[in-house]
Amino acid sequence: MNRRKFVQNSGLTALSALLGAEIVFGNYLPEGYIPLGLQDPDPFKLFNKDPEMVVLNDKPWNIESLAHHLDDKITPNRYMFIRNNGNIPESIDLKAWTLTFDGESVQKPKSYTLADLKSKFPQYTYQLTLECGGNGRAEFDPPAKGNQWTVGAVACAEWTGVRLRDLLNDVGVKGDAVYIGYHAADTHLSGDPKKEPISRGMPMAKALQDETLVAFRMNGEDIPLAHGHPLRLVAGGWPASVSGKWLTGISVRNKVHDGPKMTGDSYKVPCNPVAPGDKVAEEDMCIIESMPVKSLITYPKTGATLPLGKSLSFRGHAWAGELEVTQMLYSIDFGSTWKECALEAPVNRLAWQHFSATAKFPKKGYYEVWARAVDSRGNAQPMVLPGWNPKGYLNNACHRIAVKVV
């Protein structure tokens, strides 16, 4: 079937639907036209990203980095993955922007302007690791539904803002508060103004941590548009979807927040392990909290060839959700033997840690360097895929790069 036939089939419906509408100028709107400042069709220019990054989805925008893009200790915007659930807000009025606290468990609703937030509360800066819950989804078998992230939906930028705890104290929270849920200015893909694309949140204990910020700066500058300008919740170590972008509201709830993508199987895994492909009832799914221990080799890029006798210096980052990475190992023999990497302590809690090592290869041939982080509770990255789950979250299997000694 081609477009012509579609036109014939749908012509009448389209006519009757359109006669009432203003069509004269609509006719000149190209398909997919985004008004205002978002017209540039080149996402790399639009978002100031490296053109080598991989666009998984252009409506909504979902763009991931390759492992070697993440070599910087602090991820620059240029290499930071974008994960959107809805459309980026089209107009942002900084003077009129407010953050409103409401919900069952506030004493009284209260709003703050950006100027209020910046002037009335102490500011803090932390390096915080944000990883998409679905990073690594592409490897699951049977395949899991959603954007097929490989390894690059993770970043550790430096965030500056005020503590959510300070704001909650200023608002006044009742004793029955259980959870906070965020609201934001992004719009639903269907165009329905009543629908929120995503409204997730976190338990009070996470909301009250020192490092949980309402941030207005990333890497010392205003937060880039794609990453939540002008205001973003940042909750390091948890699925990045908890760190709501374009933040306009926080509801303090007396129950687990029930906004879109808090319910169903979104950002949930089976409470008990299941066999690959099993159907899991909704009541048997649990909300993901801390992300698991994981690491990436960010230098060199996979595919390095080097002459026999030359050793390979490599490096990368490791992180462990709420916990710290205490040991970093590597293998060049497919997991038979493991050697220790040098591992730095985190700059602050919830920041990724840097590791490095030098490997020697005994003879010519094909090698893979595998990296394996171990957290403070002794949990190590698995060498194969971890437990299958219906939505393909939490794949923390060892990262591998290919190396040839010639």
Next chain:
Amino acid sequence: MMEPSQKFEQSARAISRMMGMIFALFMVMGAFLVYLMIDPTFSAFRPDPKVDTVAVATVEEDDYDKIENGIHVRTGFVEGEGLMTVVNNCTNCHSAKLVTQNRMSADRWRATIKWMQETQNLWDLGKNEDIIVTYLATYYAPEKKGRRPNLENIEWYALEQ
């Protein structure tokens, strides 16, 4: 000499004719503009090309729904029975990329449609649902990957350290 009433009747008729013509003109213009919206390249006025011959793709001037090497260029969907039904129903809200990067069985594609209807404002697909599910389950079916695939598409380069 005409009676004033006759004169009035005549001018009333003239006005009514003129109004009718203006109305008709507006309708024609309106219809034209609506048509222009639906088919801006006037593709319906060109002879229907035979889709099953290779030459057609190059002869086809309207490349809006061009198929190249079995791929619908505009969306990236694989050419196959039900393609345009999928394009017309599954790319209004989200990108085709969200579909083409996924692999599911018929049951799971159907469950995904149901989820979108329950939570994302997807409309009732009626008879098109079976066409869409069959297309997706045929061309975007799961492949066995095992517990860890080989590293692939490696671009080898000489490392200078």
